Amino acid sequence: GQNIDQPTEMTATEGAIVQINCTYQTSGFNGLFWYQQHAGEAPTFLSYNVLDGLEEKGRFSSFLSRSKGYSYLLLKELQMKDSASYLCAVKDSNYQLIWGAGTKLIIKP
C-alpha cells in the first residue's frame, strides 16, 4: 500500500530552527509537496520538490532524496504564526496526491 509518515507533533521555540521529516512509500513518484494548514482552514502551498536536493524559499526550505523516499521541511527564525499543521503529500504514478497525516507544530515563546 501507499504510505506517508511524519511525526504527529513537534514543539519548538520562537526564533529557533525546526526540521519536520517525511518518509514515503508510494506507487511511483511525481513530486512531493509541503503544505501549511492552520486549524479550520484549507492548506496553503509551501514547496514542491521533484528532483533531489534542497529548495530554499525565504525562511522555509525543503529537501528531497528520492532514493531514500525521504523529505524534510526546514523552518528557520520561527515565529508564533508558524504554529500550524504541516502536511507532506506525494503525487504517485497516477498523479494523485497521497497525503500524510500532518505534523502539528507548536511554537513556544
Place this chain on the structure above:
Amino acid sequence: GAVVSQHPSWVICKSGTSVKIECRSLDFQATTMFWYRQFPKQSLMLMATSNEGSKATYEQGVEKDKFLINHASLTLSTLTVTSAHPEDSSFYICSAIMGDSNTEAFFGQGTRLTVV
C-alpha cells in the same frame, strides 16, 4: 497565485436534508477538481476527482449516490451531500489544477458542515 473560491464557508443543516457546496476557479480554467474531506486531527481524505464534462471518479468507500459531484464547466464544480447525517459532519475542501499542471494544487477555503 490562482484563486479557488469555495462557498459556503460553513453550514448547519438538519439531518435528512441536502447541502450543496460550490467550488469555483476564479482566474483560471480548472480541468480537474478534487474534493477532500477532513475529520478533526486527521489528514485530508480524497473523496473524488472531477473532470469537466465527465463523471467524477470516486475513491473506494465513498458513496457516489450520497455525494453528488457535478463539474459542468471549467470553472465550477459542486458537491451535494444528500440526506445528510450527523456522521457527515466534517470539513470539506476542494482543490483545482490548471490543465496538466504537475505542480501545486490550489485549494478553496473549505466548508465546515455540521449536521444536527
